[in-house]
Amino acid sequence: GAVVSQHPSWVICKSGTSVKIECRSLDFQATTMFWYRQFPKQSLMLMATSNEGSKATYEQGVEKDKFLINHASLTLSTLTVTSAHPEDSSFYICSAHEIGNTIYFGEGSWLTVV
Amino acid sequence: EDQVTQSPEALRLQEGESSSLNCSYTVSGLRGLFWYRQDPGKGPEFLFTLYSAGEEKEKERLKATLTKKESFLHITAPKPEDSATYLCAVQGAQKLVFGQGTRLTINP
Numbered sequence: 522g523a524v525v526s527q528h529p530s531w532v533i534c535k536s537g538t539s540v541k542i543e544c545r546s547l548d549f550q551a552t553t554m555f556w557y558r559q560f561p562k563q564s565l566m567l568m569a570t571s572n573e574g575s576k577a578t579y580e581q582g583v584e585k586d587k588f589l590i591n592h593a594s595l596t597l598s599t600l601t602v603t604s605a606h607p608e609d610s611s612f613y614i615c616s617a618h619e620i621g622n623t624i625y626f627g628e629g630s631w632l633t634v635v
Numbered sequence: 636e637d638q639v640t641q642s643p644e645a646l647r648l649q650e651g652e653s654s655s656l657n658c659s660y661t662v663s664g665l666r667g668l669f670w671y672r673q674d675p676g677k678g679p680e681f682l683f684t685l686y687s688a689g690e691e692k693e694k695e696r697l698k699a700t701l702t703k704k705e706s707f708l709h710i711t712a713p714k715p716e717d718s719a720t721y722l723c724a725v726q727g728a729q730k731l732v733f734g735q736g737t738r739l740t741i742n743p
Contacts, residue, residue: 527678555730564722564733565679614678616731624669624731626678 524548525617527627534634539603542630544615550595551617556588559612559629571598605634637662637727641734648713648741656708656737658723668706669731670699671722679722682708713741 524547534540544554552573557565569590570578577590587609589601598617602609610633616626640659648654660668667686671679683692685701692699696717698709708721718741724731 525678564735567730570730612676616679623667623681623684624726625681626671629676629678631676 525615525625525627527615527630529630530628531631532633534605534632536606536634537604539601540605540632541599541601542613542615542632544598544600544617544627546596546617546619546625549617549619551598551619552595553618554592554598555616555618555624556590556598556600557614557616559614565614568600602632605632607634610634637725637732639723639725639732639734641721641723641737643737644735645738646740648710648739650714650741650743651712653709653711653713655710656721656723656739658706658708658734659704660706660723660725660734661704662725662727662732664727666726666728668701669724669726670706670708671724673720673722673736675720682721710739713739715741715743717741 526545528543554571556568559565567580568583571590571592573592579585592598612629614629616624618624638661642657667684669684670682673679683699688703690701696711700707720736720738722736724733
């Protein structure tokens with residue numbers, strides 16, 4: 522079946538640095554990918570919708586200059602957390618929409634900013 | 636505005652005790668209703684997509700049904716490994732809108 526892969530699964534970075542998370546659809550092409558953030562014991566919070574070849578659409582309250590999203594190809598979207606701070610520590614999850622089919626999620630990436 | 640409400644928030648069952656999880660929704664132009672299972676610290680795992688009222692899908696001990704206002708996830712004779720958070724989401728114009736989830740615990 523369709524698989525979405527995220528990398529890295531875990532990352533620790535120093536405050537003030539930037540970190541990139543990759544989301545790949547492994548056996549299908551995804552014109553649309555979504556990025557979520559999840560806090561402990563809460564549901565997924567949509568951050569932005571990533572469209573291949575165009576600018577991402579950010580949800581209200583999400584800083585586009587802080588969370589840079591690039592959908593470079595039909596199988597790859599990246600989320601870069603710039604100038605990370607401890608409050609950015611969270612579980613980040615991507616999903617990819619297989620056209621005519623369903624929406625699959627990656628395994629998630631744990632970000633810890635120290 | 637699209638909305639999804641799941642109930643109960645948490646459910647504890649004994650192994651073998653069947654039950655149902657509820658997902659009530661309002662959406663403009665339903666393109667799909669999705670059920671996912673999420674284990675702690677992992678991404679959601681796809682279970683089912685339902686597209687129209689009256690549709691039903693089954694997978695092992697799980698069965699999902701859909702009406703115009705709600706969806707049920709029925710679990711029959713559950714096992715401890717079915718313990719997880721079950722998420723319901725609806726897709727309207729574009730994005731998925733998630734419910735808060737139901738944390739299901741199956742005691743041996």
